[in-house]
Amino acid sequence: MNEKKGRPTRKRKEAEKERIIPRLAPAADKVQKKILKEEARRSRVAQRSAFMRGDESALPPRDRGPVRRFVRNYIDSRRSIGEFFLPIVMVLLFLGLSPNLQVRLGATIVLYAVALYSVIEGVLIGKRIKAEVKRRFPGEPTKGLAMYGWVRSTQIRRLRAPLPQVKRGEKDF
Template identity: 45%
Template sequence: MFRSRSKEDHSPAAEAAEELTQRDPQAPKGRPTPKRRDAQAQRRSLSKPPANRKEAAKRAREARRADMAKQREALATGDERYLPPRDRGPTRRFARDYIDAKWHIAEFFLPIAVLILVLSIVPNVQAKNLSLVLWMGVIAMIVLDSVVTARRLKKALRERFPGENLRGVTMYALMRTLQMRRMRLPKPQVARGEAPRR
C-alpha cells in the first residue's frame, strides 16, 4: 500500500518522458549553473548595506556610471528603455521620426552662420551688406519653416494620438530641427522621406 513510486514507475514511457525533461546543460545558457553557496554569497554581497560612507559613495558612483553608459548606448541605438525621460514615449518617438524624415532649413543654420560671420569680417561694404541680408533671410526662412512644421506636426500628432497629452512635443521637435542630422541625439532611426515608425 505504501510502496514508493520509484520502484513501480520504470515503464518505457516514463523513462522517455524523463529523458525529455532533462536539459542539456550547455543548451540555452551556455555556462554552468553556479553552486548554491557561490550564488548566495554573491547575493549577500550585493544586498549587504555599505560599511561606511566611502563605500556607499563608491557604489552610488558605480551605479550612476552604469546608468550613464546605458543611456549613452540608448541614445545611439534608440533603445527606449534607457532613454532620458525627455526622449521617452511614443509621441516623442513619432516627433523625432517626423523631423528626421524631412529636410529643414534650421539644420543648416550653423554652416550658414559661419559663412555670414566670414562675410561680416571681410573689409568690404558690399560683403557686409550681403551678410546682413543673408542673416535676415535665413532667420525669416527658419521662422517660416518652423511655423509650417509645427502646424503639420500638431495635426499628425492629433490624428495618430487622439486624447493623449501632447504638451511640449512640438517644441521638442522644433529644437531637434536646429541640430544637424548627424549630431542629433537620439540618433535618427528613419531615412529621409521614410514614414515615421509605428
Template identity: 45%
Template sequence: MFGRKKAADDEAPTAVKEEPSRPGAKNRPTPKRRDQEAARKRPLVPSDRKAATKEDRAKARDERMKQREAMMRGDERALPPRDRGPVKRYMRDMVDRRWNLGEFLLPFMVIVLALSFIQQPWARTTVYYVVYFLVVIAVVDSYLLWRRIKKGVQERFHEPPPRGSAMYAIMRSFQMRRSRIPRPGINRGGTPR
C-alpha cells in the first residue's frame, strides 16, 4: 500500500566514478562546517574521570621527565630562570672547576654523627672542636670563592653579578659534585666557558 517499490530495493547502488587526481588540487570534497565542529567538540567533564586523571598524570610525569633530562644535560632552554644566562653558566663553571671544602662537609658529618654516639668525654670534645673547625674553614673557603667569582664576572661581563648570585654559588659549592643540577659542564682545573 504505502511501501516502496520492490524494484528500487533490488537495484545495487551505482559506484561513484573516481576522477583522476590533479596535481596541486585538494582532490577531495570540502568538509561541512558542522561536521568539523562536531569532530572538535569534547565534553567539559569527561565521562570516565579516573581514566582522565590517570592520563593527565601520565602526561605531566612525561613532561617533568623530559624537562629533568634536559636540565641534566644543561640545555639552556630547559633550565629554570635562576640558572639561565651566560653569567650563571660562568658562575657554575667557576664552582665546578675547583675542589670545594663544602662538598666534603656532608660525608664528613656522617662520620662525626657516628662518633657522637660514643659516650666517652674525649669523643664528644673531639666532635665538638672538629665540627666547628670545619664549619669555620668552609665559611672562609666560600667567602674566597665568592670573591673570585665576583671579580671574574666583573672582568668578563663588565657588570656586577645579579642579585642572589652569592648564595647561588655558595649553595652549589656545598653540594656534592655528583648531585649538582645542572650537571657540571667542566672538569676540575678546566677553564670556564
C-alpha cells in the first residue's frame, strides 16, 4: 500500500475491466439484424434515386446550388467529343496492341490528337460556362466551374450522375 494514495495499486485485470466501454445497444438477434439491414438497403436505394434525379437535398456539396445545376444543364444540352473520349481511347489502346507498326503509330497519333482536342474543348467550354454564369448569376463565384463542366462533359451521357435533366439541343434551362 502506498502512503500517498491511501489505497493499494490496482491490478492489471481490474484496470482493463474499467477501460472496457459498455455496448451502446444490446446485441440484436438474427430477425432484428435482417430487418435493420433491409431498412438500411431501402434507405440507400431512396437516397441513390433522389441523387440520380438531382434532388437538391440528396446531392453532395460539390453538386449543390443553382449555379452547379446550370452548369450540368449547360453541358447536358450539348454534344461534345468529350463524351466519346473514353470509348475512343479504349479502341485506340486496343489498336495500340496491334503487331502492325503503322496501326500502332496511327493509334498513338490519333490518341494524342483526341486528348489534345478534348483539353482544348474543355478550356473553351470553361470560358463559355464562366461567361454565362457571370451573366446569369452576377456575384456568384466561378471558381471550379470550368473543371466541373469539363469533367462532366467527358463522361458518357448515360453514366453521368446526377442524370441529365435536359435533352440535347435544349436552350431554356
